Amino acid sequence: MVLVSCAQYGTSGQPAPSAPPSVTRTLYLRNCAHCHGADGHGDDGPDLHDIGWTNEQIANRIRKGKAGQMTAFAGKLKPAEIDALVSYVQSLK
Amino acid sequence: MKTKEKFIVHDHNKDGLDRRGFLECMAWAGTGMLWTIAGGVLGSALLPARAGAQDSMGKGSFSFVQISDSHIGFNKAGINTDVAGTLKEAIARINALPTPPDFILHTGDLTHLAAAEEFDALEQLLKSVKTQQIFYVPGEHDVTGDNGQLYLQRFGKNTKGQGWHSFDFNGVHFVGLVNVVDIQQNGLGALGNDQLAWLEDDLQGRSSDTPIVVFAHIPLWSVYPKWGWGTDDGAQALGFLKRFGSVTVLNGHIHQTMKKVEGRVTFHTAMSTAFPQPEPGQAPKPGPMKVDAGKLRDYLGITDVNYTEGKNSLAVVDSTLG
Numbered sequence: 433m434v435l436v437s438c439a440q441y442g443t444s445g446q447p448a449p450s451a452p453p454s455v456t457r458t459l460y461l462r463n464c465a466h467c468h469g470a471d472g473h474g475d476d477g478p479d480l481h482d483i484g485w486t487n488e489q490i491a492n493r494i495r496k497g498k499a500g501q502m503t504a505f506a507g508k509l510k511p512a513e514i515d516a517l518v519s520y521v522q523s524l525k
Numbered sequence: 526m527k528t529k530e531k532f533i534v535h536d537h538n539k540d541g542l543d544r545r546g547f548l549e550c551m552a553w554a555g556t557g558m559l560w561t562i563a564g565g566v567l568g569s570a571l572l573p574a575r576a577g578a579q580d581s582m583g584k585g586s587f588s589f590v591q592i593s594d595s596h597i598g599f600n601k602a603g604i605n606t607d608v609a610g611t612l613k614e615a616i617a618r619i620n621a622l623p624t625p626p627d628f629i630l631h632t633g634d635l636t637h638l639a640a641a642e643e644f645d646a647l648e649q650l651l652k653s654v655k656t657q658q659i660f661y662v663p664g665e666h667d668v669t670g671d672n673g674q675l676y677l678q679r680f681g682k683n684t685k686g687q688g689w690h691s692f693d694f695n696g697v698h699f700v701g702l703v704n705v706v707d708i709q710q711n712g713l714g715a716l717g718n719d720q721l722a723w724l725e726d727d728l729q730g731r732s733s734d735t736p737i738v739v740f741a742h743i744p745l746w747s748v749y750p751k752w753g754w755g756t757d758d759g760a761q762a763l764g765f766l767k768r769f770g771s772v773t774v775l776n777g778h779i780h781q782t783m784k785k786v787e788g789r790v791t792f793h794t795a796m797s798t799a800f801p802q803p804e805p806g807q808a809p810k811p812g813p814m815k816v817d818a819g820k821l822r823d824y825l826g827i828t829d830v831n832y833t834e835g836k837n838s839l840a841v842v843d844s845t846l847g
Contacts, residue, residue, distance in 0.1 A: 461708045462672065466665040469810065470712030472752060476812040500600025503638040508670030 585834030593777030594797035599637035608799040615798040633664030633742030653841040664742040666707040702741035712753030714743035722797035736771040740775035749805035796826040
């Protein structure tokens, strides 16, 4: 099991520029890829490239999910992990 | 069959099998065809013959049912807004079988969002199945967010690692594998070194004439790697199984029936009880497939498996809810 240390990301709500790409990628593959595709171009869920959302909008969706369609990750992922995923999604161009 | 659909569209396994033609045949099978596998040779008979097959089942013979991809919690207009309802229909099909199955195998994606209430709902629904026991392996939807901890608490008792396990039933050895936790860079599932080592050890010392049934969520064979429909290190697991005379591999994940025979190994994927997915490569991407509401149940179903002692064979029957 790979767990991501909070210390690698800083505090919740802030960008996580120090997150090692490989760790964030693993986090994405384990939690997001089965719906959004390993390449982020969508599967069950939508394409994540250039979605035009703010960091807070993405973080909110990750935390709260979408009824019947997307897992609510609040309480499952650490705030720093959510921050890392926000940065990852924003990097998909 | 339409002539234009007889050509080989995809031949990922370089075996000359026409996937589209095969799917058509399997769709036909889904309407009531009995497939018999003996010594790696595929045979078939019309489903009504199953009653006779049941009658001829002797002592030591048994049956079980595979269900898959119930996705409790999924709710999408135009696809399926009542997955609990379609699972109940699948349960009714099982309970209507002439002989109650000795046990059920659920090959993963019990839930859609890995939420506690979804796991609870599934557990409650399956209490109405007329059978002795239910064995599970997780799908990737069951391990989201917590690496499967919630799943393991409820369904992973007496399993090892991320939920892998094995058991024997009337001379047949069953192995449940987990290939959904470490999704690879290419999107494929993976078993991992720890599980492979356990599998090798689990099989060691078993006589090569022991019938083996392996079940896991993502297909162990490369169905369509572009969509992640395969297991990156599946070949290593299959290598451990090569010496056995009869191996049946049961998977879910792709929400449609597919069968492939390779030597003495028969691969079979089951329908979902929740929603269908497109045929490999026949849509821009995988995912829930919209079908006419009146036809949804033609794409959902269960898999009934019968083992007859002494015949070293398993008969696999897919039937739709439609």
